[in-house]
Amino acid sequence: MSERLRRQVMSTACIIGFFVLWELLCLMFHVSDIVLPRPSQVLATLWTRFPAIWPHALQTLYTTMVGFGFGIAIGILLGMLIGSSKLAYDVAYPMLVGFSSIPKVAVVPIFVLWFGAGTVPAILTAMIMCIFPIVVNVATGLAATEPELQDVMKTLRATKLEILWNVGLPRTMPYFFASLKVAATLAFVGTVISETVASNRGIGNLMMIASSSFDVPLVFAGLFILAALGVGLYIVFSLIEARVTGWAVRSDSFAAGG
């Protein structure tokens, strides 16, 4: 058995072990499913009520992805601006820090006021949740670009845009993808916050209704779905990251495939 395979088997066993332990402890101490349902109960709920759950899951996924997409676009643009202009840095950074310190729950009612309850506030909440880490990382990446590499371009009489495109942005990619993995999970948080407060669709809404009727296994089913979606998105971006920024970790598979 190779080292890598053994590591994978070990980690999988530990993760499964966590759920088995949860199951056993609940059984041993006779924990009621209104307090903490067992994983097997959650899975059973997921299975039997899947037709009712999956439109909500789709809605949440869709909302999150749209918000995340906008967040990426705006985050990159803002990050580029902040990373390449001192004035923009001085103006935007304090504002961003201030803005990101505001609890997003407090912002949702304002969005609802402006756009009505439903999908739009959820998209916007997801978006503002994930902008901050992207902006900070893109700006940091640009600022960390080695002056020597910029000099290479300058002696070739490259324009600012060419320098940005050929040196600045590629140099920023490792930072950018690191931020995407954080931002992707934050986007789900944003969506669910908004759905919980003001929506009649989505996992957040589903969990809200389920908890008000003490259907705790369904609440946990919602949590499981969210966790699974988050992990799925994380994996997708890790794979893209490995393909795009393998040079940063000097991976041999990148060298062979790229």
Added chain:
Amino acid sequence: MNAPLAHPKPRAVDNVIELEKVRVTFGTAKNAVTALAETSLRIDKGEFVALVGPSGCGKSTILKLVAGTLNATQGNVFVAGREIGAGAARIGMAFQNPTLLPWLNIRDNVMLPLKIVPPFKEAFRAKRKTEYRDRVEASLKQVGLGGFGDKFPWQLSGGMQQRASLCRALIHDPTLLLLDEPFGALDQFTREELWEIMQNLWIEKRPTVLLVTHDLKEAAYLASRICVMQARPGRIVDDSAVPFARPRTIDVSFEPDFVTLTQRLRQRIVAARAVQEIVS
């Protein structure tokens, strides 16, 4: 930026590089450090000029002025008859470090100037996979890197990276070649091998070359003219022609004339260093 009000006089294009009473100081009035005292230097088209001197004497400052990555505090810098920044000259530059872009393989690294510099950039999309690729491949072969195009910089040794960076400096047929101690970090045999390649290239294409080095043997082997610089403040204190016939071989470096020349340069630099120590 203090742009001169008068329009600069048009220069003869024969003077590829002209520094006119150039001064460079760093820092603010009180702690100002003069990197380069008032210096004038003219380099003709097709000349191979070496700048030698102790470290901190402003060699690299002159190179940066010509490359356009540094602005003069005072005076004018003309490249190819035009004020710096106006374009015109096609510049290739090799640095002390390979400075290859880590996310590109060697081929794409060497190809970079073809993507940026006119007239090559106009046809970059069309010729990237055909003509330009062959051009890069031929260039790599010339420095002994044939077949390494698909490798990434980190997979190559320091010497091989430096060869690739030379290819990148030369790929777009520069009319002006700026070399900032590119052979400094190499072992002796690689260095001598690259000297020969450099010399052949200069004989063949006759670019104007400005080489910064502190290896006197390198300067005397490659250059047609050597300027000795002195530090604090940086200035040129000696300017002598190198008479040896081309193509020079490494054997020439053991001949009496060659040794006499390098000895004399060495003494100038030692004297310059002594002055420097008294001053500081």
